[in-house]
Amino acid sequence: MVPDRLVSLGFGKFVRADKIVALVPIEEDRGSGRRTLVYIENISEPLVAGRTENTILRDMVGPESGYVELLRELQVQIGQVRPLLKSSIRSEAGLDLDRLSRRISDLTGEQ
Numbered sequence: 001m002v003p004d005r006l007v008s009l010g011f012g013k014f015v016r017a018d019k020i021v022a023l024v025p026i027e028e029d030r031g032s033g034r035r036t037l038v039y040i041e042n043i044s045e046p047l048v049a050g051r052t053e054n055t056i057l058r059d060m061v062g063p064e065s066g067y068v069e070l071l072r073e074l075q076v077q078i079g080q081v082r083p084l085l086k087s088s089i090r091s092e093a094g095l096d097l098d099r100l101s102r103r104i105s106d107l108t109g110e111q
Contacts (some may be wrong), residue, residue: 007059010050015040017060022046023053055109070110075104 005017011033022039024046032074036053037046049056078101081089086097 005060005062007056008051009047009056010035013047013049014081015047018054020060023056025053040041052109054104054107058107058109071104071108075101075108 005018006014007020008014015038019041020038021041022037022107024037024039026034026037026048033050034048036049036056038049038056039046061067078097081097090096
């Protein structure tokens with residue numbers, strides 16, 4: 001994590017990445033502008049973020065971590081696997097490549 005990196009929480013809210021101590025997804029009453037509770041060092045109440053915890057975490061760590069590039073590469077490779085082979089892999093090994101690809105999209109915040 002880069003110490004002085006500012007992370008957007010959405011709707012004009014920014015905090016320093018190194019001051020964030022917890023990210024909790026909002027389960028109830030989740031909606032536009034209400035995605036994640038962000039707990040910040042020395043602040044008793046969490047801030048409500050309009051972005052998902054995964055997107056905030058990605059911004060905290062930054063692209064220099066390499067995980068985003070690795071996930072993108074994996075997603076490209078999954079996209080090149082033909083449907084019949086995906087089906088075979090799913091039934092033989094229990095690995096659902098389409099579900100994995102969707103999960104990668106969720107983590108990276110990209111389609």
